[in-house]
Amino acid sequence: MEYIHHALKFKYDLCIGCSHCTSVCPVCAIHVEDGHPILDPNRCIDCGMCYQTCPMNAIYIEQDDFETIYNFKCPVILIPSIFSAQFPEKVSQRAILSAIYHLGFKYVYEVEKSVDVLKEVINERIQEPHDGPIISTFCPAIVRLIQVKFPSLVSNLLLTKPPLDMTATYIRKVLVERGNAPEDIGIFYVAPCAAKIAAVKSPVGEDKSIVDGVINMNYLYNKVFRVIKQGLYTLREDEFDFHPISKNSLYWSLTGGEIRDVPVGRNLAIDEVHNVSDFLEKLENEDIDDIDFLELRACDESCAGGILCAGNRFLIAEREKKRAEQHTNDITPEENNLLNFKEYLRENMTVGEVQPRSMDKLDDNVAIAMRKMKKVFEITNDLPKVDCRICGYQTCKALAEAVVNDKADLRQCVFVQRILEQTDKLTPQEALKITKQVWGETKLDKNSIKTLDLS
Amino acid sequence: MHFEYNVEGGDFTNAGTTSSVVKKMMKQLGVDMGIVKRTVVALYEAEVNIVAHAYRGVIYVDLEEDHVCIKLVDEGPGIPDIAKAMQKGYSTASPQVREMGFGAGMGLPNMQSNADKLNVTSEVGKGTTVEIINYF
Numbered sequence: 001m002e003y004i005h006h007a008l009k010f011k012y013d014l015c016i017g018c019s020h021c022t023s024v025c026p027v028c029a030i031h032v033e034d035g036h037p038i039l040d041p042n043r044c045i046d047c048g049m050c051y052q053t054c055p056m057n058a059i060y061i062e063q064d065d066f067e068t069i070y071n072f073k074c075p076v077i078l079i080p081s082i083f084s085a086q087f088p089e090k091v092s093q094r095a096i097l098s099a100i101y102h103l104g105f106k107y108v109y110e111v112e113k114s115v116d117v118l119k120e121v122i123n124e125r126i127q128e129p130h131d132g133p134i135i136s137t138f139c140p141a142i143v144r145l146i147q148v149k150f151p152s153l154v155s156n157l158l159l160t161k162p163p164l165d166m167t168a169t170y171i172r173k174v175l176v177e178r179g180n181a182p183e184d185i186g187i188f189y190v191a192p193c194a195a196k197i198a199a200v201k202s203p204v205g206e207d208k209s210i211v212d213g214v215i216n217m218n219y220l221y222n223k224v225f226r227v228i229k230q231g232l233y234t235l236r237e238d239e240f241d242f243h244p245i246s247k248n249s250l251y252w253s254l255t256g257g258e259i260r261d262v263p264v265g266r267n268l269a270i271d272e273v274h275n276v277s278d279f280l281e282k283l284e285n286e287d288i289d290d291i292d293f294l295e296l297r298a299c300d301e302s303c304a305g306g307i308l309c310a311g312n313r314f315l316i317a318e319r320e321k322k323r324a325e326q327h328t329n330d331i332t333p334e335e336n337n338l339l340n341f342k343e344y345l346r347e348n349m350t351v352g353e354v355q356p357r358s359m360d361k362l363d364d365n366v367a368i369a370m371r372k373m374k375k376v377f378e379i380t381n382d383l384p385k386v387d388c389r390i391c392g393y394q395t396c397k398a399l400a401e402a403v404v405n406d407k408a409d410l411r412q413c414v415f416v417q418r419i420l421e422q423t424d425k426l427t428p429q430e431a432l433k434i435t436k437q438v439w440g441e442t443k444l445d446k447n448s449i450k451t452l453d454l455s
Numbered sequence: 456m457h458f459e460y461n462v463e464g465g466d467f468t469n470a471g472t473t474s475s476v477v478k479k480m481m482k483q484l485g486v487d488m489g490i491v492k493r494t495v496v497a498l499y500e501a502e503v504n505i506v507a508h509a510y511r512g513v514i515y516v517d518l519e520e521d522h523v524c525i526k527l528v529d530e531g532p533g534i535p536d537i538a539k540a541m542q543k544g545y546s547t548a549s550p551q552v553r554e555m556g557f558g559a560g561m562g563l564p565n566m567q568s569n570a571d572k573l574n575v576t577s578e579v580g581k582g583t584t585v586e587i588i589n590y591f
Contacts, residue, residue: 287471366485
């Protein structure tokens, strides 16, 4: 099994074992054992729904040590354009840029700088004959969702590097040309979500990522805002758009921004992972004809709703839109230097085949899968179908599948326990022991209730 | 494994439900995605035919280790000339219907090209039976 990197990690010392993460996971990748969530790395798509729902902040997103930027003579920061939209409107773009420089970065670039090239490629691809819609690979959680849940649509994915990789390729090229030694250049990417981090650490369809480190966007936001509040920075003369990106590129982190740049064909933008799943389900049934391009994003309000955004997604989206509306930059090589490297980038933008890794498959052998499937049906029929999660699994069906794969005991179901107790096939003590294996000792400790008089 | 599903004539909102369920099961079995796709296309087409033309129908699905057999039995007007209906482009649809892009006469031919075996039997005034078999 190939190694799949995930950016989401659980902090068991903070976790209270409430299983809210189990319930919201769109791909049923989490179950509970011994009072804590367990993640199935083959299913997880790094969408971050669990992170958002956790009431204890017991899920964290790993990042590289910020101090590593000082290991490079020429540290470069690559921020998504949505970053500056996190701040209150009175904080100017210039102040934000100056504060970032204050932290020690030598160059600041925005990720969407390469969108001007990418959109050209999409518009060319769309004119060529295609079987079914071309699906954008801008959102890495969507790429992973398709791999695990909709393997038949893997061939529809646009096989080009995302803007992040292309912009990083450009930065490296241009900085070397300007006389920097390759080993002195350290590119640090500021991620708005877990999926982007996972994509950087184990990119789908590529061997190795081009960036040297990842910084969580909310971490950088806090650091920058502190510098601004304390007035530590010197306001620089150059505008925030020192390396300007075009007006349309600013819309790319918002829902509908990508298809704005694809004027031909029938194109659709859908955000939020459940909405996307529903749509892809329909698409797989060949229910929908004649769609040329799909912009799909896992987060509600796209990257403005990224789980590492600091603030309300609608306010962030509003500020990003405002900035775009006031923005005037043209898509010319004079305005966007990256376009001078267009040919070079286009030669280096293709990624390898994306492999499906179906999570639904019950077994590699069809005959065994068949037997398992029969068993899953039978067991699911016996279960109450209330999806209460007391067994530790998201649904009754998920428990049935775990039982069939020898990963769980059917007697984890409280209904099954009560049924078995009636015919003395299970004692209350045995039932308690089984439930404790799921939820841990403390939740079921006989001395844990203080508000009821049990004497 | 044997399953049965009821289909109501005229219920377009739920057309495609059976294809969706069958697709999910085939995915669980790990059947080649190309075969899953073919099966779903053929079944969806047949399912919509019942919804569009018949009063009601039952879909019988037999899923085996090496093949899937789907039998769609409907109560409806029936097809007078099956041989003609199997021809590409043959349609009884009115010009008005065709103007909207429906009734292009590709329904049965499309099923045919997505099924390893296709049997269609029909009795006018009683109903139609479509049998689709695909091997894994």
